[in-house]
Amino acid sequence: MLSELEAAAVLPAKDLHRARSFYKDKLGMEPASERTGELRYRTAGGAEVLMYETENAGTAKNTALVWMTGDVQAEVDRLRAAGVEFEEYDLPGLKTENGIAKNGGELAAWFRDSEGNILCVAQEL
Numbered sequence: 001m002l003s004e005l006e007a008a009a010v011l012p013a014k015d016l017h018r019a020r021s022f023y024k025d026k027l028g029m030e031p032a033s034e035r036t037g038e039l040r041y042r043t044a045g046g047a048e049v050l051m052y053e054t055e056n057a058g059t060a061k062n063t064a065l066v067w068m069t070g071d072v073q074a075e076v077d078r079l080r081a082a083g084v085e086f087e088e089y090d091l092p093g094l095k096t097e098n099g100i101a102k103n104g105g106e107l108a109a110w111f112r113d114s115e116g117n118i119l120c121v122a123q124e125l
Contacts, residue, residue: 006048009050009065010051011051011064011113012051012052012057012115013051013053013057013114014057015053015114015115019115022114022115023039023041023113025082026079026084027082027084029041037053043067057117058117060117062118064117064118065117065119066121067119067120067122068122069121071123072100072109072122072123075109079111084111085112086099086109086110087109096109105125106122106124108123109121109122
């Protein structure tokens with residue numbers, strides 16, 4: 001059954017070299033492995049993120065990847081110091097203040113990677 005297998009997130013990139021630099025310089029992530037046309041990252045918790053080269057990168061309008069943290073403000077501050085710009089939203093049921101929204105039982109902040117993918121850091125309350 002699928003519930004017994006590991007899963008991986010998949011992110012598109014128009015330019016893998018640019019994406020690799022963004023993930024290293026801004027997010028502090030190094031690929032666990034590389035092959036022609038793809039990068040594979042592994043989080044401290046063991047989750048895998050596969051990034052592959054395609055012209056479709058940045059076209060999704062939804063959150064593609066979320067990192068859970070115990071302190072979203074500290075992560076936002078660290079990422080901002082690295083040059084990450086956070087999205088500001090003012091939608092029915094979702095309003096950010098200084099990049100962070102209280103969304104139900106969590107705090108969340110969204111940003112785009114170099115390829116236009118929407119990423120998020122979140123904290124359960």
